[in-house]
Amino acid sequence: MEADQSEGTKLPITAPAVDPDLLHELVDHLRKSQEALREEWVRRITEAKLLSVMTPDEIFSEVTAVYDNYVTALETGSIETLQEYARDLSERIIPRGVETDEVLGIVLLLRDVLARSLFVNYQRDPDLLHRILDSYEPAANSIAVTVGVSFVDQRERIIREQQEAIRELSTPVLQVRERLLILPIIGVLDAARARQLTEQLLAAIRDNRARVVVIDVTGVATIDLTVANHLVQAVEASRLMGASAILTGLSSGIAQTLVDLGVDLGTMQTVGDLQGGLEEAERMLGTSVPGVDETSWRSFQ
Amino acid sequence: MPDDVRVRIGADEDLVSARAQARALADQLGFSRTDATLIATAISEIARNIVVHVGQGEIVLRAMEDDRRRGLAVIAEDAGPGIRDVQEALRDGYAGRAGLGLGLPGARRLMDEFDIDSEVGRGTTVTMTKWRIRDELELLRERRRSG
Amino acid sequence: MSVAILHQGEYVIASIQSDLSDREVVALRDDLTRRVGDHRARGLIVDVAAMDVIDSFVARALRSIAETALMRGAETVIVGIQPDVAIAMVQFRLNLEPLRAALDLDDAVRTLDRLVKRGPPDAR
Numbered sequence: 001m002e003a004d005q006s007e008g009t010k011l012p013i014t015a016p017a018v019d020p021d022l023l024h025e026l027v028d029h030l031r032k033s034q035e036a037l038r039e040e041w042v043r044r045i046t047e048a049k050l051l052s053v054m055t056p057d058e059i060f061s062e063v064t065a066v067y068d069n070y071v072t073a074l075e076t077g078s079i080e081t082l083q084e085y086a087r088d089l090s091e092r093i094i095p096r097g098v099e100t101d102e103v104l105g106i107v108l109l110l111r112d113v114l115a116r117s118l119f120v121n122y123q124r125d126p127d128l129l130h131r132i133l134d135s136y137e138p139a140a141n142s143i144a145v146t147v148g149v150s151f152v153d154q155r156e157r158i159i160r161e162q163q164e165a166i167r168e169l170s171t172p173v174l175q176v177r178e179r180l181l182i183l184p185i186i187g188v189l190d191a192a193r194a195r196q197l198t199e200q201l202l203a204a205i206r207d208n209r210a211r212v213v214v215i216d217v218t219g220v221a222t223i224d225l226t227v228a229n230h231l232v233q234a235v236e237a238s239r240l241m242g243a244s245a246i247l248t249g250l251s252s253g254i255a256q257t258l259v260d261l262g263v264d265l266g267t268m269q270t271v272g273d274l275q276g277g278l279e280e281a282e283r284m285l286g287t288s289v290p291g292v293d294e295t296s297w298r299s300f301q
Numbered sequence: 302m303p304d305d306v307r308v309r310i311g312a313d314e315d316l317v318s319a320r321a322q323a324r325a326l327a328d329q330l331g332f333s334r335t336d337a338t339l340i341a342t343a344i345s346e347i348a349r350n351i352v353v354h355v356g357q358g359e360i361v362l363r364a365m366e367d368d369r370r371r372g373l374a375v376i377a378e379d380a381g382p383g384i385r386d387v388q389e390a391l392r393d394g395y396a397g398r399a400g401l402g403l404g405l406p407g408a409r410r411l412m413d414e415f416d417i418d419s420e421v422g423r424g425t426t427v428t429m430t431k432w433r434i435r436d437e438l439e440l441l442r443e444r445r446r447s448g
Numbered sequence: 449m450s451v452a453i454l455h456q457g458e459y460v461i462a463s464i465q466s467d468l469s470d471r472e473v474v475a476l477r478d479d480l481t482r483r484v485g486d487h488r489a490r491g492l493i494v495d496v497a498a499m500d501v502i503d504s505f506v507a508r509a510l511r512s513i514a515e516t517a518l519m520r521g522a523e524t525v526i527v528g529i530q531p532d533v534a535i536a537m538v539q540f541r542l543n544l545e546p547l548r549a550a551l552d553l554d555d556a557v558r559t560l561d562r563l564v565k566r567g568p569p570d571a572r
Contacts, residue, residue: 152441155441156441159437159438159441160438163436195335195535199333199335199531199532199535202534202535203531205551206531206551209551209552211551211555233535233538233539236538237534237535237537237538239549240534240537240538240544241529241534241549241551242527242549242550242551242555313469313471314469316469316470317467317468320467320501321467324500334532335531335532335535335536337532338500338501338532338535339535341500341501342501342502342503342536342540345503346503346504349470349505352470393541404503404504406541407504407540407541408540410539410540410541411536411539411540
C-alpha cells in the first residue's frame with residue numbers, strides 16, 4: 001500500500017482482503033507471543049531514542065495499548081479503532097512535543113518486530129511463510145499509513161484551532177448603530193497587532209459604510225510613542241476611507257505627554273471616556289440626543 | 302522558489318508593469334494583500350526615479366527564504382549619474398530635481414530592509430526587502446510535500 | 449478607456465478604471481482641470497477604487513487637481529481608496545491634506561452637497 005502524498009489525505013479505511021485462515025493463524029501467534037514481542041518493541045524504541053519526552057512507564061502503557069489495537073486491526077481488517085486510538089494518542093502527545101517522525105518510527109518498528117517474529121516462527125515452511133507475509137504486509141503497511149496520517153491531521157487540526165482562537169481573541173470591531181463602529185483595543189499593541197487591527201477596522205468601515213469610528217484605548221497596557229504612532233496611522237487610514245475617528249480612553253496626562261513627544265494629535269479627535277466618545281460620534285452623525293424626540297412626542301400628545 | 306523576475310525600466314509604461322509583476326510575485330510568495338501593496342508602492346517610487354532621473358535601468362525581483370521566513374527582495378540598478386549625498390536624499394523633504402524628490406524615505410518606510418549603494422558617475426543600486434513569517438501550518442505542509 | 453468621466457448636475461465624476469501610467473495621470477489632471485472650468489462645476493469626485501497603488505506621484509497629482517479645482521470654485525472629494533492602499537499611503541506618510549475622502553459615491557455627493565450649500569457667499 002503506497003503512502004498517500006496528496007494534499008487531501010485519503011485514509012485506507014480497511015485493509016485489502018486477505019486469507020482469513022492465515023490471518024487468524026498469524027494473529028493467534030502474535031497474541032500468544034505478545035509479552036516477548038512488546039518487550040522487543042520497547043527495546044527497539046529506546047535504542048532508536050524515540051519518544052524521549054516520555055517516561056519509561058508512559059512508553060510501556062502506550063506500547064501495550066498500541067500493540068493490542070494493532071493486532072485487533074490486523075484481525076478485523078477494520079482500522080477505525082486504530083484511527084480512533086491514533087487520534088487520541090496524538091491529542092495527548094503532540095502538546096508534549098512528540099514529532100511525526102517518532103510516531104511513524106515506532107509504528108514501523110512494531111511492524112518490523114512482528115515481521116521478524118513471523119519469519120522465525122514459519123521459517124521451516126518457506127511456502128507458508130510467503131503466504132503469511134502476503135497477508136501480513138498489506139495490513140501492516142495500511143496500519144502505518146493510518147497512524148501516520150492521523151497524527152499529521154491531528155497536528156494540523158490543533159494548529160488551525162489555535163489560529164482561530166487567537167484570531168477570535170483579537171478585538172472585534174463592533175457596529176453600534178448604522179454608520180458607527182467601536183474598536184475597543186485591549187492589551188499590548190505591537191506592530192503586528194496594530195496592522196491586523198487596522199486591516200480589520202478598515203474592512204469594517206468599508207463593509208458597514210461607517211462614517212465615524214470610536215477607538216477606545218482604555219484597555220491598552222502601555223501607550224508610548226510607538227503605540228501612539230500606530231493609533232495615529234489607524235486614524236489617518238480611516239480618514240482616507242471617509243471615516244472620522246474619535247480616540248477615547250486616553251488620560252489627559254498621556255495625551256499631553258504624546259503631544260510633547262511630537263505626536264500629532266491635533267487633527268485627531270480625542271474625548272475622555274467611551275461614553276463621551278459615543279456622544280460626540282452621535283453629534284457628528286447628526287442624530288439627536290436619545291430621549292429628546294420621545295419627550296417632544298409626548299408633549300405633542 | 303520562483304526564479305528571479307527581471308523588469309527593464311525605460312519608459313513610463315514600465316512602472317505599471319513593475320508594479321503588476323511585483324504584486325504577482327508577492328502573491329505567489331504568500332504575502333498579504335496589504336504587504337503586496339506596500340511592495341508595489343515602494344517599487345513604483347524607485348522605478349520612477351530611474352525613468353525620470355536616469356532614463357533606463359533594471360529591477361530584479363528575487364524570492365528569498367530562510368527557515369522561518371519568506372521574503373521578496375527588490376534590486377533596482379541603474380548606471381546613471383548617482384546620488385551625491387545619500388543621507389540627504391533619504392531625508393524627508395528632500396526636493397531633488399524639479400522638486401520631485403526621490404520618494405526614497407517613503408519607500409524605506411514601506412519595506413523591512415533598505416540599502417542604497419550609489420556613486421557619482423557610476424550609478425545607483427537600491428536593494429530593499431520585505432519579509433513575512435511562515436506560519437506553523439505552512440511549514441508543516443511544505444515539509445510533508447518535500448518528503 | 450482608462451478613465452470614465454461624467455457630469456452630474458454641477459458635479460464632475462471621474463472614475464479611474466485601471467492602473468494608470470504617469471503620463472495618463474498627468475493627462476487626467478489636465479483634462480479634469482479643464483472640465484471643471486468649462487462646466488463651472490461646483491464639485492469634483494475622483495473615484496480611485498480601481499487603483500491598487502497610490503504613490504507619491506498620484507498623490508501629488510490628486511493634490512494638484514484639488515488645488516486647481518478650488519481656484520475655479522470646485523471642491524474635490526476622492527472616493528474608493530482601498531484598505532490596503534490606505535495603509536500603504538499612511539505608512540509612506542503620503543500627505544493628502546487638502547483633499548477630502550469619502551467611502552463611496554453616495555457619501556461623496558452628500559459631502560459635496562453639504563460643502564456647496566455652505567459654499568462661497570455668492571452661491572446664494
